[in-house]
Amino acid sequence: MITNYPIMLRLEGKKVVVVGGGKVAERKVTGLLETGARVMMISPEATDELKRLADEGKLDWQQRLFSQDDLKDAFLIFVATNDTTLNQQIKDSAGCHQLVTIADDPDGSDFHLPSYFQRGRLSIAVATGGASPMLARKIREQLEQQFDETYEEYLDFLFLKRQWILQEVADATLKRKLLTAIVSPEFLNSNNREVDFQQLYEKMI
Ligand SMILES: C[C@@]1(CC(=O)O)c2cc3[nH]c(cc4nc(cc5[nH]c(cc(n2)[C@H]1CCC(=O)O)[C@@](C)(CC(=O)O)[C@@H]5CCC(=O)O)C(CC(=O)O)=C4CCC(=O)O)c(CCC(=O)O)c3CC(=O)O
Numbered sequence: 001m002i003t004n005y006p007i008m009l010r011l012e013g014k015k016v017v018v019v020g021g022g023k024v025a026e027r028k029v030t031g032l033l034e035t036g037a038r039v040m041m042i043s044p045e046a047t048d049e050l051k052r053l054a055d056e057g058k059l060d061w062q063q064r065l066f067s068q069d070d071l072k073d074a075f076l077i078f079v080a081t082n083d084t085t086l087n088q089q090i091k092d093s094a095g096c097h098q099l100v101t102i103a104d105d106p107d108g109s110d111f112h113l114p115s116y117f118q119r120g121r122l123s124i125a126v127a128t129g130g131a132s133p134m135l136a137r138k139i140r141e142q143l144e145q146q147f148d149e150t151y152e153e154y155l156d157f158l159f160l161k162r163q164w165i166l167q168e169v170a171d172a173t174l175k176r177k178l179l180t181a182i183v184s185p186e187f188l189n190s191n192n193r194e195v196d197f198q199q200l201y202e203k204m205i
Pocket residue numbers: 027028031101102103104105106111112113114115116126127128129130131132133134135136137140
């Protein structure tokens with residue numbers, strides 16, 4: 001079986017086009033806005049939430065039918081109209097270097113979206129390859145319970161300590177031991193990670 005390739009994209013400042021203004025478009029636009037992408041949505045109609053985002057200036061809503069020129073300079077293209085034939089035509093008119101996803105044709109898309117959540121620097125995504133978006137959502141909800149808000153601060157701690165260790169600890173074995181030790185329930189649940197780390201470090205050197 002040929003597999004998909006997971007990737008974390010940086011979209012800040014990039015042009016992303018969403019065609020359609022229904023529930024599906026709303027879900028995609030909401031996620032996209034958090035990335036800092038320049039989101040242009042083309043649709044004669046829009047949900048209340050999408051209208052609000054456009055009114056607030058967060059979303060460039062072109063209130064009209066799709067036209068070929070809309071795809072110019074788009075890095076990603078989300079096709080989410082309720083017209084299956086049109087959806088395919090839009091896909092066909094995109095350049096071969098443009099990544100297109102079609103809401104009603106997983107197999108004809110260049111990519112699809114996983115169910116996803118973030119705890120600071122930790123990102124967790126679940127995909128079922130179109131087998132069951134509902135299952136992806138269910139698993140995501142379970143993981144949200146398991147990886148609760150504690151992880152947000154914990155990831156910041158891990159990030160800073162890892163930088164410090166890489167810079168300050170020359171000995172490869174000690175480096176490895178420290179990096180291993182901070183990834184543990186003790187540090188996750190600690191009330192004072194800095195103090196605990198200092199003690200651990202002094203014991204190890
Ligand atoms: C292929 C893919 C393309 C893409 O959109 O990227 C796709 C396609 C389709 N979804 C459909 C239906 C539903 N989609 C959801 C929900 C989500 N769908 C998402 C992704 C994907 N959906 C991609 C595959 C992801 C994967 O498999 O891993 C999520 C994970 C991410 C997101 O959209 O942001 C988000 C959950 C976010 C979250 O809550 O975490 C729900 C449930 C709900 O709304 O609660 C339902 C109704 C229940 C059901 O049908 O299961 C239909 C049928 C339409 C019809 O009835 O005609 C199609 C079309 C088809 O399959 O042909």
